[in-house]
Amino acid sequence: MALAIVLASCQPLPQPFQPAQFKKEGNPLLQLPDRAGVLIRPVEGMSPDTARALSDAVAAALVKRNIPAFTTSGNRQSLVLGGRVNERGTTPQIDWRLSKEDMSGGKIARIVTAAPSERTEEFAPIAARTAAAIAALIQRPALRDRTADIKKRYLYIAPISGPPRDASAILRDELEAALRRQALRVSTTMREDSLAVAGNIKLLDSKAGKKRMSVDWAVLRKDGRELGNLSQSNDVTPVELDRDWPAIAREIAVSAAKGLRELLDKIPEKAIEPPPTEG
Structure with a gap:
């Protein structure tokens, strides 16, 4: 402009x-x-409702950190956050990937957090940790x-x-x-x-x-x-x-x-x- x-x-x-x-x-x-925002994809390996609710929680946590976040469509410069549940080991985890454009290329970072159960009260702390990790990667001092x-x-x-x-x-x-x-x-x-x-x-x-x-x-x-x-x-x-x-x-x-x-x-x-x- x-x-x-x-x-x-x-x-x-x-x-x-x-x-x-x-x-x-x-x-x-x-x-x-510097603030193209992040498009959050539903985490693979979760039920659709749980994945959608977690995406909403991550988006809200990013917005609190003044990072634009979207769950449906971003803009041409948005980063993409996708994840997959990894159940290997004693505790299920989400293996997040922050990428450019899509999950197939331009990977920027990998973030690992615990995977929540169906209980919504578990979403906020996981979303907050994910947002903090993203902010540390993309926000300037x-x-x-x-x-x-x-x-x-x-x-x-x-x-x-x-x-x-x-x-x-x-x-x-x-x-x-x-x-x-x-x-x-x-x-x-x-x-x-x-x-x-x-x-x-x-x-x-x-x-x-x-x-x-x-x-x-x-x-x-x-x-x-x-x-x-x-x-x-x-x-x-x-x-x-x-x-x-x-x-x-x-x-x-x-x-x-x-x-x-x-x-x-x-x-x-x-x-x-x-x-x-x-x-």
Whole structure:
């Protein structure tokens, strides 16, 4: 998704820039270089219901670690996690394989965990251990806290205008998670020491039956003054919006979080504090 970042008013206006990591071939909305996500296949050797429930538990554990996870279909860059029950030895185990594209090639890692019985309470600890092993393999080290240099400010994501309420809530949740992945402090309520992030989505007709989606973000201090803004845009089809909004929202959020991190690095501390009130 094309990204432009601008500091507000009294700051010298830099040339709009596009970080190298955003210059990708194909549709940037549907690409996620470092967080392509994991598609979980049902474990072989289990009953269909048990395998499906375990897949759901692993997906939930991965999402808690801010790793996109899917149990039906991923995207073109998703890794694939498959497993098979191994009953050799005294204790049944699951032999997991984390692969690129499919189980037949591009193997990245092997993970071994205990195999659960039919009891659902056994799923969560196994899923948590599996997710932890995957996170250790694919997540990059956490970045330093970028808000530490600006007096430990929190970022508050205001409700996003433009899309329907449910779609807005999905994007807001995804952005909060993506900002935390960038080691930024996020508050779910507006605090005295918060900076607000306001977002707005617009859809306009574009070529070949597509829609031009533009997403505008602004960073505001507590008196409402804008400190800087960034914009994203890309063409999408109505079918993608209806069918793939959670995945699209995740892509928007990841790119926006990187842009907001860059923007915060450029805002001087003296611009953040409102001037003292007189008398």
